[in-house]
Amino acid sequence: MVLPLSLIQSAIDHPMLVELKNGETYNGNLVKCDTWMNIFLKDVICTSKDGDQFWKIPECFVRGNTIKYLRIPDEVIDLVKDEPVKRHQNFKTARGRGGARVGNRPAPQGKKPNKNQGGGRGGRGGKAKNPANS
16 A cells, blocks of 8 residues: 555655645655655746746745645656555553553552552542542
8 A cells, every 4th residue: 555655755856746725836846745745846837826827946845735736757656665554553552641551560660559649541640539438
């Protein structure tokens, strides 16, 4: 499976067409792309929304959330390496705000349980309530 950002990353140093949501188009060589799909182009030709005005720009930065679509050459698709999709398979290692203990694992060495903290089910702590005394 080809992920969009890996496809764009492999298009570095290749020509591409970028159309913005406002209708302007930018043709240039891709220099850089980040995780928000912000792109940096060089040797750019900008075309107005109507297509009647053109500007030649040495370099251009395009914010990712203004992009409508990207057109890249077919040869770039051949360059893309299939990356395994990283899933959160080991969800037990991720802890939320409360640092809940998973299963019957003991507390880390050197730390004593605090009597004033709540149970280990997440949350903000607080005094533990004893249901026997209620």
